[in-house]
Amino acid sequence: MGQKVKEPRYHIVKRADISKREAWTIRIIAILAALLLCAIITMVCTGDNPISIFVTIFKGAFGTQRKTWITLQYVAILLIISLALTPAFKMQFWNVGGEGQVLMGGLAAAACMITLADKLPNAVVIILMIVSSILAGAIWGVIPAIFKALWNTNETLSTLMMNYIATQLVAYFTIVWEVPKGSGKIGIINQNSNVGWLPNIGNKYLLSIIVAAVVTIGMFIYLKFTKHGYEIEVVGESQNTARYVGISVEKVVIRTMLLSGAICGLAGLLLVGGINHTITTTISAGQGFTGVMVSWLAKFNPVAMIFTSLLIIFMSRGASEISTAFELNQSFADILTGIILFFIIGCEFFIRYKIVVRKDLGKEDA
Amino acid sequence: MFSLVAFIPRAVQQGVPLLFGSTGETITEKSGNLNLGIPGVMYVGAISGVIGSFFYEQSVPSGNLNGFFAIFIPLICALIGSLLMGLLYCFLTVSLRANQNVTGLAMTTFGIGFGNFFGGSLIKLAGADVPSISLSATSAYFSKSLPFASKAGWFGKVFLSYGFLAYVAIIIALICAYVLRKTRVGLHLRAVGEDPAAADAAGINVKKYKYVSTCLGCMIAGLGGLYYVMDYACGVWSNDAFGDRGWLAIALVIFTIWKPDIGILSSILFGGLYILYLYLPSGTHTEYKELYKMIPYIVTLVVLVITSMRNKKEDQPPKSLGTNYFREER
């Protein structure tokens, strides 16, 4: 009876340490494999050859000057949201409420634009927009943090609920402010007076890009060189250690979520005041969730986040070009993005662990 | 003006997809897997069913549908589609130990994209003028109510007027509740979600339980998508119509404190809240309906906060929820 037992053919061992180069090689291989699979799927759907598919993807993202600018602007917004979520993730607080925090920021900005347009000079309106949207995002971020600090409420679930409360609030105000009545949408706010439109710097895309650059550098410095950043890291690694050295975990959680929400609110401001000049429930287009992935893929490193957000936007812009070119549905982009994400998520395993195959297998079987 | 007999059936129809979703997510979470991909899974379940029935309807001359195949084909397609999603989630989080939140969110992105893409493609194939596909023939089989429903007055309307999947949802929820509470499999599953290391030491195959419960959970959730499109929406697929019901299902899991049988009534409650705005007295501004739609989420948040305040051990989320297990970790 006993002879038939099989030995495990392989076992999994945690890698002690892996060099950065090896880790990135694995990631790049994964991305290439994902692109290959995407190409095959696209070929099946369109019948085109892979090279022209990649050319189309590239054209979609960087084909014309305008497209390049738009791509960069998209990257900027996604980057800001991802950066906003990062300090929370670093302290192991799973803020999946970016969507709601962005919406609240946007809503606050829109509220200022609509209600104050004829009452205050443009500059004052803009200042109030900045203040109120940052504040609104921060409040939306800090509510789950307070629950967490007081009663250890599961933050993944509470931030998730906050998203939909925000969505419905926006939906409510969309109807309150709808123009024209009965249309169910707000339309371009202050189309003639342009009150509350954030100023163009150079061209209309550059403002978001500059803000993103500032936030990236700021977040990099904040996490790496400041006392707050250090506290965040300690809390994330071990709450016991934090208490031991007298860091108030509750205070850090609340402070960090204020910051996280505030930056999300800023992204909402840019979306409403700088880019769309209107507000809808879908204005953040799921980027609060995409940001979770961007931040995680970059291992919470603000600089690496530039590349991960670029990758995601590049793919989705490229894929939407494919769908236009081949008359496919726009959602094709989501499928390709999903596939790439799955590959990158999966490849982390091979960075953290290695599989050891038992060498003496043949002998044991004999 | 407000008729309870008319309201309840509508609330139930709204509630059934949520019940499928939350039952599926509950048994998934009981294994310690927080599957935020459920909204995507429900989309995939729905579109798979739509694809199946679309081609079946296309392949037979109109009106000659065989009742068995009309139900069986979409059902199997929906189950297979959502099973594949479940396998993907398990492969990434259980076998490759990837972060559950990130994997789940990626699955939702993928699943919604998948649904809308194929939905859009079918719409083009169908060549309709409106951006939707209508599978009314198939839907008729799905939404057929019990034969004596119309004769039983208000009783028939409230209890017997639904398509078979609604009853399936309730039966599944009851079975899940029974299995979790009264059987060895349920005991083992709860152990895996609470403390996988202890379960492992007791000889329970943690990986197997995580795989099976998550895949079954996805299949159940996928049925919710199928019910929505075939019964509730009368066989009409239009992109993004399913909306945020997947997230509402996750909310429902919290609201029911991880108990599928409570989910039966709670899902009807949620469904009722979701459509309560329709029953606002005429003259009320339409904007308030959006505030009413907010209620389920606020109620869930309140339940979540209150259970964490009371800190009763039995009412907490499964202790290992959201974390992966690796035996030789040290």
Next chain:
Amino acid sequence: MENKEVAISLRGITKSFGEVTANSNVNLDVYKGEILSLLGENGSGKTTLMNMLAGIYYPDAGQIIINGKEAVIRSPRDAFDLGIGMVHQHFKLIDVFDATENIILGLEGKLNKKEAEKRIKEICDKYGFEINTKKKIYDMSVSEKQTVEIVKVLYRGADILILDEPTAVLTPQETEKLFNVMRNMKHDGKSLVIITHKLNEVQSISDRVAVLRHGEFISDMRTSKTNAQEMTDMMVGHSVSLNIERPDPVDPKPRIVVENLTVVDEEGIVKLDDVSFTANTGEILGIAGISGCGQKELLRAIAGLEIIKDGKITYIHQDGRTEDLLGKSPREISELGVKLSFVPEDRLGMGLVGNMNLADNMMLRSYRSGKSRFFTEKKEPRKLAEKVVDKLQVSTPSIDTPVRLLSGGNVQKVLVGREISSRPKVLLTAYAVRGLDISSSYQIYDLINQQKKRGAAVLFVGEDLDVLVELCDRVLVLCGGKVSGIVDGRNTDKYTLGSMMTQRGEAI
């Protein structure tokens, strides 16, 4: 003995974790109907070896032969099927389940709790356990949890029981009860392996003893044919008499005065009950007690990490001023100018951050200082890290290495080095030498003595009574959260301490 049947036979077992070899080429036999002690210091590979029998780990090389047949144990389930059951040191029980549910967990067949409860009762009656089958684990004491674990193993019909340091958490009465049960099981023909590093237990319970050292099998022999000295020699490799240095205290003055301290934990269990004592400058005050008797809470209370129900903790400055430390957080305490250092028991989970490098770990205590209010100062911690590495001979590739990659002894040196670098007035240490090899231990004793000579008040929580008796000037003994007494380290012996640990005596 020789005519007894072999139950387990291990041949050439090797297991390593990354760079660390936990077991190398171990050969070991366990016979039927005997109790075998597996003896060795912390980190000698006892638990790892047994975990391979229990299916938690899989050996890199070697054979396991159970009842004469070669066995492959890939999982705990395989182990159960072979009749092997292990009671882990950290209990593997589900908190929200009751005793019955935990005992039948993992078994097959229809769920019938009534039937199960009946069988549990039979087992309890047979071997002399007491168990409340309906009690939830989170309501149980450690000894109750252990009983559940043992019954769980027996319920599965195990013939081979492995107990990993079962007495570490028990009172002497509970230990005696456990030993009686173990003897009953032995007479029932079962094989028992008890992992321990306490010699008196080896002698009182086991028929045979096997010694491991640094992952290697050293020897086995009948307990009746050996003695404590021989076993110690085998365990540590060479004959040791501790000979710890103990300088006389210079001008001891009260530094910390604790009065009527009472601490109740979150679950409402009294951890410290009306504790009063004084810790003097230039003196080491040892704290002895069975594990879990309030030692940890006492240090944590002084460090500002416990919520205190009642009592008073006073710090007395050099010039006689006093500060009330009660209810203050660690940060507030340090802002009062009270230089208090704490070497906690949990080094990588509390004292240090495993994923941070040495330099960043040095910052844990000092990161709030520095010129800027906002930015961290990185140069000083790097200098300090280099100094600690240099002075305490920490073996590390560089100060940029994450501390989790260092060995236990080096981790402790980094922690102690940081804590004494601030020239503390009060030094609290919990199990400072646990898991350390002999030479690292002596280095730690030296460092503590240096602090004493500097005039710091040292509180030394220890588990090894020999060390407490040789190192400390006075020893405070705790039992069940109460002070059993405070004795002079020079005029006491470990037997006195041992008996005080087991009874709530009046102050001597």
